[in-house]
Every structure is written in structure tokens, then in C-alpha cells.
Amino acid sequence: xxPRALLAEVLLRVLYPALLLASLWILLRGHNAPGxxxxxxxxxVAASAAMALTFSAAEASRRLPLPPTRLxxxxxxxxxxxxxxxxxxxxxxxTHLWFTVPLVVSELPxxxxxxxxxxxxxxxxxxxxxxxxxxxxxxxxxx
Amino acid sequence: xxxxxxxSPATRATTASALPLALVPASLFGLLVFSLISxxxxxxxxxxxxxxxxxxxxxxxxxxSAQFLLLITGIGTLVAVYGAGYLAGDARRWRVFGLxxxxxxxxxxxxxxxxxxxxxxxxxxxxxxxxxxxxxxxANESSRKSAQQxxxxxxxxxxxxLAGIILLGEIGGSYSLRQLIAxxxxxxxDARLPAALALLFVGAFSKSAQFPFxxxxxxxxAAPTPVSAYLHSATLxxxxxxxxxxxxAAFSELLFWEYSLVGIGTLTAVLxxxxxVRERDLKRILAWSxxxxxxxxxxxxxxxxxxxxxxxxxxxxAHALYKAPLFFVAGNLDHGAGTRDIDRLTGMRRxxxxxxxxxxxxxxxxxxxxxxxxxxxxxAMTLAKVEAGVFxxxxxxxxxxxxxxxxxxxxxxxxIFWGRDAADRTTHPHExxxxxxLPPLLLVALAVLFGLRPTLVDPLLGAAAQAMAPTFEPLQxxxxxxxxxxxxASLATFGFxxxxxxxxxxxxxxxxxxxxxxxLGPESWYWRKLKFVPHLAAALTRRLQHGLLPGYLLTLAxxxxxxxxxxxxxxxxxxxxxxVAPLPLPVVGCALLIAAGxxxxxxxxxxxxxxxxSGLVGYGSAxxxxxxxxxxxxxxxxxxxxxxxxxxATVLRRLRQLPAxxxxxxxxxxxxxxxLLVALAFGLGLTGVxxxxxxxxxxxxxSDFFAAxxxxxxxxxxxVNVIIVDxxxxxxxxxxxxxxxxxxxxxxxxxxxxxRSS
Numbered sequence: 001x002x003p004r005a006l007l008a009e010v011l012l013r014v015l016y017p018a019l020l021l022a023s024l025w026i027l028l029r030g031h032n033a034p035g036x037x038x039x040x041x042x043x044x045v046a047a048s049a050a051m052a053l054t055f056s057a058a059e060a061s062r063r064l065p066l067p068p069t070r071l072x073x074x075x076x077x078x079x080x081x082x083x084x085x086x087x088x089x090x091x092x093x094x095t096h097l098w099f100t101v102p103l104v105v106s107e108l109p110x111x112x113x114x115x116x117x118x119x120x121x122x123x124x125x126x127x128x129x130x131x132x133x134x135x136x137x138x139x140x141x142x143x
Numbered sequence: 144x145x146x147x148x149x150x151s152p153a154t155r156a157t158t159a160s161a162l163p164l165a166l167v168p169a170s171l172f173g174l175l176v177f178s179l180i181s182x183x184x185x186x187x188x189x190x191x192x193x194x195x196x197x198x199x200x201x202x203x204x205x206x207x208s209a210q211f212l213l214l215i216t217g218i219g220t221l222v223a224v225y226g227a228g229y230l231a232g233d234a235r236r237w238r239v240f241g242l243x244x245x246x247x248x249x250x251x252x253x254x255x256x257x258x259x260x261x262x263x264x265x266x267x268x269x270x271x272x273x274x275x276x277x278x279x280x281x282a283n284e285s286s287r288k289s290a291q292q293x294x295x296x297x298x299x300x301x302x303x304x305l306a307g308i309i310l311l312g313e314i315g316g317s318y319s320l321r322q323l324i325a326x327x328x329x330x331x332x333d334a335r336l337p338a339a340l341a342l343l344f345v346g347a348f349s350k351s352a353q354f355p356f357x358x359x360x361x362x363x364x365a366a367p368t369p370v371s372a373y374l375h376s377a378t379l380x381x382x383x384x385x386x387x388x389x390x391x392a393a394f395s396e397l398l399f400w401e402y403s404l405v406g407i408g409t410l411t412a413v414l415x416x417x418x419x420v421r422e423r424d425l426k427r428i429l430a431w432s433x434x435x436x437x438x439x440x441x442x443x444x445x446x447x448x449x450x451x452x453x454x455x456x457x458x459x460x461a462h463a464l465y466k467a468p469l470f471f472v473a474g475n476l477d478h479g480a481g482t483r484d485i486d487r488l489t490g491m492r493r494x495x496x497x498x499x500x501x502x503x504x505x506x507x508x509x510x511x512x513x514x515x516x517x518x519x520x521x522x523a524m525t526l527a528k529v530e531a532g533v534f535x536x537x538x539x540x541x542x543x544x545x546x547x548x549x550x551x552x553x554x555x556x557x558x559i560f561w562g563r564d565a566a567d568r569t570t571h572p573h574e575x576x577x578x579x580x581l582p583p584l585l586l587v588a589l590a591v592l593f594g595l596r597p598t599l600v601d602p603l604l605g606a607a608a609q610a611m612a613p614t615f616e617p618l619q620x621x622x623x624x625x626x627x628x629x630x631x632a633s634l635a636t637f638g639f640x641x642x643x644x645x646x647x648x649x650x651x652x653x654x655x656x657x658x659x660x661x662x663l664g665p666e667s668w669y670w671r672k673l674k675f676v677p678h679l680a681a682a683l684t685r686r687l688q689h690g691l692l693p694g695y696l697l698t699l700a701x702x703x704x705x706x707x708x709x710x711x712x713x714x715x716x717x718x719x720x721x722x723v724a725p726l727p728l729p730v731v732g733c734a735l736l737i738a739a740g741x742x743x744x745x746x747x748x749x750x751x752x753x754x755x756x757s758g759l760v761g762y763g764s765a766x767x768x769x770x771x772x773x774x775x776x777x778x779x780x781x782x783x784x785x786x787x788x789x790x791x792a793t794v795l796r797r798l799r800q801l802p803a804x805x806x807x808x809x810x811x812x813x814x815x816x817x818x819l820l821v822a823l824a825f826g827l828g829l830t831g832v833x834x835x836x837x838x839x840x841x842x843x844x845x846s847d848f849f850a851a852x853x854x855x856x857x858x859x860x861x862x863v864n865v866i867i868v869d870x871x872x873x874x875x876x877x878x879x880x881x882x883x884x885x886x887x888x889x890x891x892x893x894x895x896x897x898x899r900s901s
Contacts, residue, residue, distance in 0.1 A: 032859055034774040038867070039775070043782055045782075049786055050789075072883040079876050094873055109858065113857070117864075120879055127879075128786065131893075135893060136794065137897070138896045
């Protein structure tokens with residue numbers, strides 16, 4: 001067992017949720033500024049990796065919203081489903097639809113494209129994260 | 144399956160339960176007859192199918208198609224009735240009926256298509272369905288092998304056919320059969336035409352069991368009898384001949400066409416006739432004699448002249464009317480007497496009287512005796528040969544093949560049913576139930592009816608002949624009727640046939656001594672090649688899957704390098720260096736960073752340090768992207784590089800703490816010189832390709848479109864992201880699916896590594 005890095009542990013309790021929030025923000029801003037599902041997902045992977053290095057791969061896995069394979073599958077599924085509403089209104093598959101939700105002061109534009117990007121985000125997080133964590137846990141056990 | 148279970152009330156109930164299925168082909172048959180009477184041929188209809196490729200779903204039915212459609216639906220009805228009796232009580236019968244109905248639809252589509260690609264699709268469907276039908280008894284190994292053989296041969300032939308269709312379509316400028324036939328006179332000078340026809344021949348010959356593909360048909364007798372009666376006598380195996388007959392109107396003038404078809408057809412017929420005598424299984428005897436008939440048909444299609452066209456039409460019809468009943472007879476014997484071995488089948492007349500009657504009448508037609516439709520067909524064939532003036536060799540060959548037909552007919556009727564009844568019989572042969580008797584009796588009754596009154600089918604045969612030879616006029620043959628050649632040929636065939644029948648056993652023994660010759664035949668070649676495939680796979684696996692990571696990487700990099708260099712070699716004439724503008728300072732800085740990382744990686748030995756300096760290359764690239772305006776790319780590159788370096792470094796660091804035996808000892812020194820060589824070549828190739836690409840004019844059509852449409856069409860200002868999630872969303876969906884698959888593939892490996900350590 002490696003010696004505990006106390007400072008990193010304390011730091012990461014704050015940093016992990018912050019990193020995830022940042023990754024979500026990057027995901028959402030992606031449509032108009034640099035960012036998007038791929039980068040957001042990678043940042044989430046970085047958060048998981050930091051978790052695994054500081055505590056353990058098992059701990060990092062526990063912190064994932066779903067087990068890695070299911071997370072990945074869920075992401076691909078969301079992306080797939082986001083293409084269907086277009087089909088139902090007579091457009092080709094994966095034609096994204098836009099609608100606005102009126103708020104009190106302004107209005108919020110929403111789209112199936114956000115669902116699609118969320119799917120990409122989850123798939124990257126699940127797959128790359130799952131792979132990294134699995135690799136790390138393999139070397140952890142060898143000690 | 145013994146008599147008791149066969150005829151219990153329960154089995155009768157299942158017979159009745161399957162019988163209504165015959166209504167499907169029966170109603171199609173009725174509809175067809177009704178339409179033929181009320182609507183004059185030809186019928187033509189087309190729906191759009193793949194408009195972007197200009198492939199319409201075009202159907203066209205003329206006399207030839209109509210004849211096939213009648214046979215397909217008519218015999219299909221009888222096969223369904225027969226099958227209801229034959230497969231009564233068999234739990235798998237629904238699968239057979241389902242496949243048979245699908246097969247019937249595929250056949251209908253194939254013989255009604257006007258567009259060659261539509262025809263090809265149906266053609267392939269018949270191959271796949273026949274695979275499933277032949278391999279019906281899949282628990283039996285020989286049945287599986289026969290199905291595999293039929294599929295491999297007809298499927299490979301199908302690929303040749305596709306190549307031939309495409310070539311022919313390119314030469315003729317159309318894939319429509321009608322337009323190709325109309326354009327044919329202008330095509331005969333094209334140098335590519337013989338190649339196109341040769342490819343089509345391979346496709347048609349493999350389907351119709353012509354030499355050298357003939358051997359799959361007798362092996363396909365592993366199929367249940369209703370399947371053999373349907374596929375291997377009346378429909379599937381005629382499809383190749385159908386295609387040739389269809390194209391006959393276009394190419395019959397070509398000597399290449401005539402010589403190929405007459406040559407291969409005659410060779411097939413003679414070979415198959417010899418093989419017939421070597422068999423003792425009635426079904427295989429019938430199969431070989433079918434191959435002989437198919438050879439004769441191919442020969443007749445190749446012959447020029449109107450008489451040949453009429454003979455093809457007549458023989459198609461006659462063969463279906465006598466061969467299908469004979470297959471039914473074989474099935475009844477199998478069912479009632481428990482064997483198809485002609486040595487154990489004699490004197491069956493008393494036990495299976497109705498089957499005997501059907502066998503006798505079918506045999507008379509097969510032997511081409513007067514008062515049967517077989518006589519009419521033989522008559523037409525003889526006249527066709529007189530008209531075309533065939534070589535003496537072909538004439539003798541057909542005489543020989545005809546004699547064997549007579550002998551086979553005699554075996555199927557006289558030997559089996561009228562021979563002396565064995566006294567020491569242990570089994571008790573019994574007659575088949577009604578659904579298995581009606582179909583053969585009905586068909587032979589038709590053969591006799593049409594033999595007595597050929598004028599009944601004259602319009603049908605005339606229309607079919609006209610489709611093969613457009614200038615055909617129905618009256619022509621009657622006016623040139625010449626009695627003597629026909630009588631002579633008939634008598635000679637019959638006489639020789641009787642001699643062969645009497646000497647059948649002696650011939651059988653004689654021919655069996657020559658079985659060493661089989662080693663040279665195409666069938667043994669097929670088996671050798673089939674065994675070769677797993678050997679090849681094993682050898683390749685041993686060479687490529689050695690388990691050494693440096694070796695894998697070298698193979699990969701080497702292959703990519705070869706591809707790069709090949710591309711450069713092809714493009715060399717157009718390779719010129721682009722003019723280089725002075726680079727901005729930040730770009731130069733990034734390039735230096737990358738170069739420093741790469742050089743350091745070359746010199747450093749320690750793995751961990753190596754990883755870190757190679758990270759320099761990644762971050763340098765990310766910076767380069769940033770300075771050249773690709774912010775998203777830079778962003779992603781930074782993230783990827785960071786995650787990779789962190790994870791890999793951790794793994795490396797922990798691996799190093801392991802006790803020595805667990806570390807994999809790979810002598811890197813051995814790989815270094817080769818790796819250096821491949822690396823240099825790779826760098827050289829990539830540089831060349833980049834220079835080449837930079838020298839090409841940049842087509843900005845796509846990027847202009849994306850830039851202009853990003854906000855109005857997709858409501859996003861980040862063009863890169865809009866392309867990923869909207870314009871090219873389907874690509875992205877594929878990519879994340881690949882990412883997911885990579886995880887699924889990697890997890891078991893990692894689990895294995897974990898298991899090994901503990």
C-alpha cells in the first residue's frame with residue numbers, strides 16, 4: 001500500500017465535484033464556444049483518474065453514476081434515442097429539433113442536440129474512464 | 144418412422160393441419176392461369192426501388208417467364224400437398240413449409256425480373272434458401288456438408304454472375320434485360336463482351352450444375368424428398384438455364400456463345416450419364432439424370448435456330464412433368480419400403496400399386512415413348528439438331544445420354560416395381576397415403592394428356608420459344624416436319640437404352656473399377672480446397688498472433704508505412720513542394736517543442752521518463768493547434784494527453800515495483816534496429832504525404848457550407864461541435880459505439896491480467 005497523500009485527499013474532496021461541474025459546463029457551452037461532449041467527457045475521466053490515484057480505483061468506480069459498461073451503454077443509447085424525435089416529425093434520423101422554454105425574464109432554448117452531446121459525454125466517460133480504472137485496479141491488485 | 148406412427152389418427156390430423164398451406168401456391172397458380180387467359184402477354188410493371196442508383200424494381204413477364212411461373216406455382220402446389228403427407232408428424236415441418244414458400248416467392252421474383260440487379264437479388268435469395276432447405280436435417284453431418292457445398296458453389300457462382308452483370312450492364316449501357324437484348328447487335332464487337340459472358344456462364348453453370356460444378360446437385364439429395372422434387376428437378380437448378388435462355392435472344396449469333404454452351408452442355412450431359420450408372424440410390428440416380436438433362440438443355444440453348452428454342456421450351460416442360468413425379472416415387476418408396484437402394488427394391492408393384500402406376504407413366508415420358516409428352520419433347524430436340532446441323536460428336540453424345548435416360552426410366556419403373564418380389568423380406572412395404580399419391584399421379588396424367596393432345600400446350604411453348612428467338616413463328620416447325628430422322632433417333636435411343644438397362648449391373652461393376660479417376664475430378668479438388676482453408680487460417684494465426692507486443696506494433700506500423708509509400712509512389716508524378724511562407728514565431732516554437740520531445744524519446748532509456756518526454760510531443764501538438772486556430776482540437780488534445788500520461792505513468796510506476804519474475808522480459812535490443820528502420824520510413828512517408836496534400840488545391844466547398852449553415856441551420860456558433868453533433872451526428876454515433884465496443888473488448892483482457900496476478 002502506498003502512503004496516503006493526506007493533502008491530496010483533502011483537496012480532492014472539493015476538487016472532484018468541482019471538476020465534474022466544470023466538465024458539465026464545458027459540455028453545455030460546447031455548442032457556441034470550444035467544448036462539447038468529447039472534451040467534457042475527458043475532463044470527467046480526468047476527475048475519475050485523480051480520484052483513483054488518490055484513493056483507489058475501486059473508490060473512483062463507486063463514484064461513477066453507473067458501473068462503467070452500463071454508463072457507456074447508457075450514453076450510446078441516449079445519443080441513439082435523441083435521433084428519433086426527428087424521425088417522428090418526418091425528418092431523417094438524427095435531425096435535431098429545437099424548442100424554447102419561456103422563463104420569467106428570458107427564454108431558454110433547448111434541443112435534442114443537447115441529449116446527443118450528453119450521450120457522447122457519458123459514453124466517453126464510461127468507456128475511457130472504465131478502461132483507465134480497470135487498468136489501474138489491475139496494477140493495484142498486483143502489489 | 145414405422146407404419147404404426149405414420150397412419151395413426153394423430154398423424155392424419157397433422158396432415159390435415161398442413162394441407163391448407165397448399166392454398167398459397169394454388170391460389171397463385173389460379174391467379175396466373177386466369178391472368179394468362181384474360182391479359183395478353185407480355186406484362187410489364189416497374190416501381191421505384193433505389194432511385195439514386197437508377198435501379199427500378201422492374202418486372203417483365205413474357206412467354207418464357209410465364210412457362211416458369213406456371214411450373215413454379217403449379218409444382219409448388221403439388222409439393223406442398225405432398226409435403227403435408229411426407230412430413231406429417233415431423234415437428235420441423237413448419238420450417239420446411241415456411242422456407243419452401245419463401246423459396247417459391249424468390250423463384251417467382253427471379254424469373255419475372257427485367258432489371259438484372261433485381262434478378263441477382265432474387266437469385267441469391269434462392270441460393271440462401273436452398274442452403275437452409277438442403278441443410279434441413281442439420282443434426283446430420285453429411286446433410287450439413289451438402290448444404291455448405293451447395294451454398295459455397297452457387298454462392299461463389301453468384302459473385303461471378305454479379306461481376307458479369309455489372310460488366311454487361313456497363314457495355315450495354317443498361318441493366319434492363321429487354322434493353323440489353325434490343326441493343327445486343329451493336330455490342331458484339333465490344334472486346335469486353337466475351338469476358339462478361341464468361342462470367343455470366345460461371346454463374347449460370349454453377350446454379351444449373353454444369354461441369355465443373357455438377358457434383359453439388361447429387362450431394363444435395365440429402366434434402367427431404369419434397370425439397371428435392373421442387374428445387375432439384377423443377378425450379379432452382381433450371382434458373383441458370385433460364386438466364387441463358389433469356390439472353391439467347393441477344394447473343395445466339397455469337398460463335399463464342401454457341402461453342403461454349405454446346406461444348407459444356409454436352410460434356411456435362413455425358414459425364415452425368417456415366418455417373419448415373421455408378422449409383423445404387425434411386426434418388427442419386429435421378430439427380431445425375433437431372434444433371435444430364437440440364438446439360439442437354441444448356442446444349443440446346445446454345446444451338447442456333449428456331450427449332451432449338453422450341454426444343455428448350457418443350458424439354459423444360461416435359462422434364463418437370465416426369466422428373467418431379469419420379470422424385471415423389473422415390474419418396475414414397477423411402478416412406479413405404481424404408482430404402483431407396485435399387486438392389487433392395489424389387490417387385491414393389493404389389494405393395495405400392497398406385498406409386499407403381501405413377502412411376503410407369505413418368506418413366507414412359509422420360510424414355511420419350513409415343514403418346515407421352517416426353518415424346519413431343521424428344522421430337523422437338525431431334526428436329527432442332529437436324530435444323531442446326533450439329534457436329535456428329537454432339538449427335539452421338541445426345542444419343543448416348545438419351546439411351547441412359549431410357550435405362551434410368553426402366554430402372555425406376557420396371558426393375559423396382561415389376562422385378563421378382565424378394566421372398567425373404569423382413570419389412571412390410573406399404574402404399575403411401577393419399578396426399579403423397581395425388582401429386583405424382585396428377586403430373587403423369589398431364590404428361591399423357593399433353594402427349595395425346597400437344598396442341599393444348601402449343602400456345603405456351605410457342606410463346607416461350609418466341610421469347611428465346613424473337614423471329615420464331617409457331618407454324619414453322621409443323622411445316623418442316625420430317626418423320627424419318629425422328630423415328631430413327633427414337634428407335635436407336637430406345638434400343639441402346641434397353642441394352643444399357645439389361646447390362647446395368649455389369650456396367651455398374653465395370654465403372655466402379657474406374658473410381659480412382661475421381662481423384663482428378665472437380666469434386667475431389669473441392670474437398671481438398673475446403674480442407675486447405677483451416678490450414679491457411681492456422682498458419683496465418685501462428686505467424687501473426689505471436690503474443691509479442693513489439694512485434695504487433697512493428698507489424699502495424701510497417702503495414703501503415705507500406706500503404707503510405709505506395710500512395711506516394713502512385714502520386715509521385717504530381718508531387719511538387721508547396722511554396723513555404725515564413726512561419727509565425729509561435730508555430731516555430733511549437734515545432735521545436737515537438738522535435739525536442741521526439742529526440743529525447745529516442746535517447747532516453749527509462750520508461751517513465753520516456754513517457755513524460757513523449758508527452759511533450761502531445762502538448763506541443765496541442766499548442767500548435769491552439770496557435771493555428773483550432774481551439775477545440777487543442778482542448779481535446781490537452782485532455783487526452785493529460786489523462787493518458789497520468790494513467791500510463793501510474794501503471795508504469797507500479798509495474799516497476801513488482802518482483803522481477805512478474806515483469807515480462809522482452810529483449811528490446813533485438814527489436815531496435817528494425818524499429819528504427821520502420822520509424823524512419825514512416826516519418827519519410829508521412830512527410831511526403833503531407834507535402835503532397837499541402838500542394839493540392841484546397842476545396843473549401845464543405846467548410847464554407849458548414850461555416851455558413853452552422854448558426855442558421857443548427858443554432859450553434861461552434862462549427863466544430865455543430866459538425867460533430869448535428870451535421871455529422873451519424874458518424875459520431877458510430878464513433879461512440881466503437882468507443883463502447885473497445886471497452887467491451889478490453890475488459891475481459893484486463894480481467895485476465897488481474898486473475899493471473901492473484
